[in-house]
Amino acid sequence: MFKNIWFILSLFLIVIIFLRLPPENNGLSNFMGNNNVFGAPTxxxxxxxxxxxxAxxxxxxxxxxINIQGNNF
Incomplete structure (x- = not known):
C-alpha cells in the first residue's frame, strides 16, 4: 500500500516540477505553449x-x- 502511495506521489511531483519550470528555460516551454497553467497570482x-x-x-x-521495511532482517 505504501509503495502505491509512494509511486503516485513521485509521479505527481515529477509532473508538478516540470510544469513549474521558469519561462526562460526552454526545456518544456515549446511543449507547454503560453497557457501558464499555474498563472501569476502570488x-x-x-x-x-x-x-x-x-509532497x-x-x-x-x-x-x-519503505527502505527500512525492505532491509528488515
Missing part, C-alpha cells in the same frame, strides 16, 4: 509551493519507511 504560487514542499517531505518519509 497567493496561488505560494500555495502551490507549500503543496510541493509538503516532497511525504515522499522522503515514505522512501525511508
Amino acid at each position: 497567493s496561488s504560487e505560494q500555495t502551490l509551493n507549500s503543496i510541493i514542499v509538503l 516532497i517531505i511525504c515522499y522522503l518519509i515514505l522512501a525511508f519507511y
Whole structure:
C-alpha cells in the first residue's frame, strides 16, 4: 500500500516540477505553449509551493519507511 502511495506521489511531483519550470528555460516551454497553467497570482504560487514542499517531505518519509521495511532482517 505504501509503495502505491509512494509511486503516485513521485509521479505527481515529477509532473508538478516540470510544469513549474521558469519561462526562460526552454526545456518544456515549446511543449507547454503560453497557457501558464499555474498563472501569476502570488497567493496561488505560494500555495502551490507549500503543496510541493509538503509532497516532497511525504515522499522522503515514505522512501525511508519503505527502505527500512525492505532491509528488515
